Amino acid sequence: MNAIMSKLVIVGTVAFDAIETPFGKTDKILGGAGTYIGLSAANFNVDSAIVSVVGGDFPQKYLDLLSSKNINIDGIEIVENGKTFFWSGRYHNDLNSRDTLDTQLNVLADFNPVVPEVYKDAEYVMLGNLHPLVQLSVLDQVKNPKLVVLDTMNFWMDNTLEDLKKVIAKVDVITINDEEARQLSGEYSLVKAAREIEKMGPEYVVIKKGEHGALLFHKEKVFFAPALPLEEVFDPTGAGDTFAGGFIGYLAHTDDISFENLKNAIIYGSNLASFCVEKFGTERMKNLSKEDINMRLEEFKKLTQFKIALK
């Protein structure tokens, strides 16, 4: 362990969500990819900063929450006469699919990300799900990162594929879900899809399968982190971002980007995501102890580790 903490730059939305699940509904609550990634990564000793934009309507208490988790918020621009990005969605009964009810870009429409000067030498960069040109701009501002992780989604594949490909060409790790991996690669088999996506740039491909876990691919190697079987999934919002935050938070904390350690990182990503879905929005992520995470790590070990002596 280094005595000096690694720096982590996170770009992503800091926003309002309104969520309906079979278990209830919320008014406007704290949400956004940047928020979930930040809260998740904050469980590790990392010097992280969120780069984002909010409107004058964004409550100070939410910014205070991020600060209280030792997340630098100097890179969160506040547009006083603007409104914060808002998303509203309703989950179906199986919680595996959802309808978007409303999307208001607001201040996000003209977002011009600025990485704070002291984070321009960050070793780790997490490009949360956003317009690829915003992701590219952040990447241009960070001098010489050790590892860049990209999260994206089908929306950008449908609408800004050429820009997205430029980002993909520049990152070390991409995290996308199984359907998106198929769409991006044109391959149905996830093994083949990962191989095609590696050709586009990233050395590592992480394919998220929601309740079915996540796969890490690197050349001929593959590793699998299951999702923890839960009695009840309450609200899946932010699970993918929380996974990404746990993944890069652990890597930045350990400052080890070997394949062996990336395996550990997707276990931690899955670990953190398993908490996120237990309550509405960021509720569970606000009150998470090291002990909670360590206990769940033991559950992951019990779930997957076996000893077979060959006969």
Added chain:
Amino acid sequence: MNAIMSKLVIVGTVAFDAIETPFGKTDKILGGAGTYIGLSAANFNVDSAIVSVVGGDFPQKYLDLLSSKNINIDGIEIVENGKTFFWSGRYHNDLNSRDTLDTQLNVLADFNPVVPEVYKDAEYVMLGNLHPLVQLSVLDQVKNPKLVVLDTMNFWMDNTLEDLKKVIAKVDVITINDEEARQLSGEYSLVKAAREIEKMGPEYVVIKKGEHGALLFHKEKVFFAPALPLEEVFDPTGAGDTFAGGFIGYLAHTDDISFENLKNAIIYGSNLASFCVEKFGTERMKNLSKEDINMRLEEFKKLTQFKIALK
């Protein structure tokens, strides 16, 4: 290891299949749950016998194949003037769903299973997917088994639920897929579903999720065996039966029914199933070496085993 091999009684169809996948189609080939279970379990040192029925149209070479794998076929009744059970299906492009094109029960309609005398003291019983009354009859003939595993499907839940519940009440392990577990229990969460199904009788519940692996539940314990990510799934026919055969074959071979060893058994089930889908029908299962299986076990270890030192 015992010097004396455990005896394993398998009841299940021995049949003809005609299969269409995106990769091609077959004429009538060897199929049936009993066949797949038997071929899979035959990879372990076990004294197994298949109880089934075929018609006079069933080729001797198929029976010879089973015998050559040291599977006792005295319990396979041959109805000379009858026709063998026939199933025909077409898989969709994703290979995750299929249409049944034809089902001809033929000799299966009046099947009255008879367990050979020398197998009535078998320690292990595998009740392959069949009418619950046939499964019950086999169970009645085996004196005092150490472990009984039941495989079934939604068809019997829809049509013969009361009979099925009688079988479920008498077995130690049930293996069903995720949708069937939900149907049987009325619970969406697989954790809750498994708990409800345990109340119906089985001490252990194995929930098969196809390409997403399999879960083993026992009281508060849960273990997960992933499916091996494959470049290409050629034909999924028989994968579930092959999983069951590997599962019980390994248990009978090791003669250890602790939870720790059941964990190993679902890894072996998943191991064997990963071969089954690589070629049409039983093709791959006919030519499998111990070395193939051991090499794949190493792949399963690489896929799932990790070492995290807590920091």
